[in-house]
Amino acid sequence: MNAANWLKRAGAAALAAGAMVVIVFLSWVPWRGPEGDRSELRVSWRIPAPSLRHCRPPTEAELEGVPGHMRPSEICNEETVAFHLTLLIGGDTLRAGPTRLTGRRARTLAVYERFPIPAGSHALEVSFVPASSPGLDAASPQMDSVRALGTTMSTRVVAAPGHVVLVTRGDSGRLVVSSTGPGR
Amino acid sequence: MLKRLFALMLARLDGWADRLYGWKWNPLYQSGAIVVLCLAVMLVTGIYLLFFYRIGAPHESIVRIDAQPWGGRWIRSLHRYAADLAVAAAVVHALRMFLQGRSWGPRALAWVSGVFLLFLLYVCGWTGYVMVWDVQGQLLATEGARLLDALPIFSEPVSRTFAGAEPLPSAFFFMNLFLHIAIPVGLVIFLWLHVSRVARPVLLPPRSLLWTTVGLLTVAALLLPAPVAQAANLLRISADVPLDLFYAFWLPWLRDTSAPAAWLAGTLLVAVLAAVPILARPRKDRRPAPSVVSTRLCTACHQCETDCPYDAIRVVERTDRRAGKVAWVNPAHCVSCGICAGSCAPMGVGPPGRTGRDQLARVRDFVGGDAYRAGAIVVVACGRSGGAGRGGSNTRRASPDSDRAGEGPARFPVSCAGNLHTSVVEYLVRAGARGVLVAACPPRDCWGREGPKWLVERLYHEREAELKARVDRRRVQVAHASAFDTRSVDRALREFAAELARLESPAGEDAIRIDTDCEVPEGAGEDDAGAGPRGPSGVVSRLLPGALFRRWPAGTGRTKARGE
Incomplete structure (x- = not known):
């Protein structure tokens, strides 16, 4: 084999090795996201959606045509109560609006929100209260148990860079703030 | 325009890789098989x-695997x-298939399944990566959950799983592991679909390339093992990843x-890729027509069926x-490659204008024309090879060396060397060509x-539609070269010329009669047009124009068809 052939083989081997090295390095490329110096406020909890039950005796027209053994003594409508979530940080509103109702029958109120916030100490206000709606009877005795599910919180949090301030709901129904990072 | 430019760049890259590795080892030609090889390595x-x-402690188990003194780290890296x-x-x-125009028509199924x-x-x-x-893995999981939450599928936000309020349940990692194992089963199904329209699919690269690839991956895994990144922490936002x-x-x-x-x-990208x-696909009038069968000539020898690379x-x-x-050609499967034209001894099948009989007619004109000179070497130049000039497409006129001497090789351009009927080579040798060099891709x-x-x-190993024994094999040679690899063709030409110089001058025949196995009688073509068989799906096979068939002796059969 002459020198040119050796050179060609060496070039071929070097190219193959180089391609493999490129694959290895593209497999591990350090990337720094924009969040490095920021922090994140995360709110997350889930409760069974409360509902109000309105019952009334059926009218004659409603009973007409229904066999005797199938006639209900009362007709009930169930109305799920929506909740309103308000988040303020340093007096600025991050969010103010109804929470999402999920499911069709056994509905839940799932709250999950993420907000980038600057690192540092912040005044945090959270309000999670039943939303008023035109059909809602605020004077209904059932509303008391619904209102009990609502909660508000006003506290001061320290958000460390790159760390999360997590607001969750404890077993007692009270809001709990947990955060990690230096300065905690 | 842009596609053509990229296609030229790809052809040039192929040429360079061919020069370095030779066409047998060129990994660019084996890209599909290398994917399957990698899947096999991943499986093992x-x-x-x-x-x-361990689904209960995923990251810890990865760290433990990495700490195994004898295997874990490099196997994970591999x-x-x-x-x-x-x-x-x-x-x-995928790029190769697209740039080479192999992504439409009957190949659409392969393309779409390839996208999947x-x-x-x-x-x-x-x-x-989520398993690790x-x-x-955390970033991929949280971003994936965010994408899923945008769809009206889940009743509750999937992202809540990654809120960090509670540790992730093992069930999540179990489901992830299940998907990681189940998806390869889907890969196998789609791979089967991907190659279902081709005969004899090549699923693995040649053994030498296979072991070289595995060896290179192993060496990379041993010398540069993939580090284990920091464990996920849901209460941290991943800044350095x-x-x-x-x-x-x-x-x-x-x-x-x-x-x-x-x-x-994402949807737009997938839609464009799938479309x-x-x-x-080219305009309707530019699409090559599928092969057609002359029912008059076909002896049902099965050779075209055997040779067809697309099971068409x-x-x-x-x-x-x-x-x-x-024989019956399924137009929905035929890509008009013309391989059947070369494999049909009676010259009864092939794309319109490229059947064996068409090729014979062309070579007769070529020998009778100015481009041919008795005693010269004839280069049968495949349009996709280096024999057709730099970049292929038969733009080359002659070899530069021979141009200077004024007695260079004559070039007989063909669209594809694989279509070449051996009777064309026989005709050239019997017409007095010093030698025939077939420059193929x-x-x-x-x-x-x-x-x-x-x-x-067919030329050297007696495959059906073989080069007849009377043709001196020393005067026939095949050179393989990609479109930009004109050097290999020139070198092969020089070596071939040196070999031919040792032989005596060829004696050309004046009246060459090639045994076309079944000759068609005058006017039989008109009858032929109505005799198309119906295939399994009921599609009538299209036929060659009647003018192609000139003589047709009574009593045709496969034995007679050999003409020997």
Whole structure:
């Protein structure tokens, strides 16, 4: 084999090795996201959606045509109560609006929100209260148990860079703030 | 225009790689097979890793695997690098198919299933990185959940799983592991679909390239093992993340994009990729016509059925007045590669204008014309090889050396060497050509998949439609070279000329009669047009124009058809 052939083989081997090295390095490329110096406020909890039950005796027209053994003594409508979530940080509103109702029958109120916030100490206000709606009877005795599910919180949090301030709901129904990072 | 430019760049790259590795070892020609090889490597290494992976403590188990003194670390790295190479090879493969115009028509199924294969590979890689549960895995999981939450599928936000209020349940990692194992089953199904329209699919590269690739991956895994990144922490936002760009190149973009916009962009991309068979196909009047069968000439020898690289030909019962069987071309499967034209001894099948009889007519004109000179070497130049000039397409006039001497080789351009009927070579040798050099594309990169392979078999190994024994094999040679590899053709030409110089001058024949196995009687063509058989799906086979058939002796049969 002459020198040119050796050179060609060496070039071929070097190219193959180089391609493999490129694959290895593209497999591990350090990337720094924009969040490095920021922090994140995360709110997350889930409760069974409360509902109000309105019952009334059926009218004659409603009973007409229904066999005797199938006639209900009362007709009930169930109305799920929506909740309103308000988040303020340093007096600025991050969010103010109804929470999402999920499911069709056994509905839940799932709250999950993420907000980038600057690192540092912040005044945090959270309000999670039943939303008023035109059909809602605020004077209904059932509303008391619904209102009990609502909660508000006003506290001061320290958000460390790159760390999360997590607001969750404890077993007692009270809001709990947990955060990690230096300065905690 | 842009596609043509990229196609030229690809051809040039092929030429360089051919010069370095030779066409047998050129990995660019084996991109599809390399993907399958990588999948096999991933399967083997994945089974090993499965023994040590713990869904209850994913990251810890990865760290433990990495700390194994004798195997874990490099096997994990081999698994990862094989996955990376699979993506790279799949992209190269798709680009090749697109730029070479092999993504439309009957190849559409292969293209679309290939797009799904790539998608599944990505999802599999996604679940694989989530399994590790390092910072990259966390980012992939949270971003994936964010994308899923934008769809009206789940009643509650999936992202809540990653809120950090509670540790992630083992069930999540179990489901992830299940997907990581189940998706490869889908890969196998799509792979079967991907190659279902081709005969004799090549699923693995040649043994030498196979072991070299595995060896290189192993060496890379041993010398540069993939580190284990920091464990995921849901209460930290991942700022410094080592990304595997093969699987997560889009993550930085996705982080700044809303989920609906990301879905829109992803859907558009997939739609464009899936629509390539429609977007890339030529205008209707420029599409090559599928092969047609002359029912008069066909002896039902099964050779075209055997040789067809796309399983487009079947031998079916005749529906005309004659007894027996006849070949039938399924136009939905035929890509018009023309391989059947070269494999049909009676010259009864092939794309319109490219059948054996058409080739014979062309070579007769060529020998009678100015371009041919008795005693010269004839280069039968495949349009996709270096014999056709730089970049192919038969733009070359003659070899520069011979131009200066004024007695260079005559060039007989053909669209594809795989179509070449051996009677053309016989005709040239008997017409007094000093030698015939067939410049074909590399067998691994044939547009019709198996053209050069069957050509060599027919010329030297007595495959049906073989070069007749009376032709001096020393005067026939085949050279393989990609479109920009004119050097290889020139070198082969020089060596061939030196070999021919040792032989006596050829004695040309004046009245050459090539045994076309079944000759058609005058006017038989008109009858032929109505005798098309119906294939299994009821599609009437299209026929050659009657003018192609000149003489037809009574009593045709396969034995007679050999003409020997």
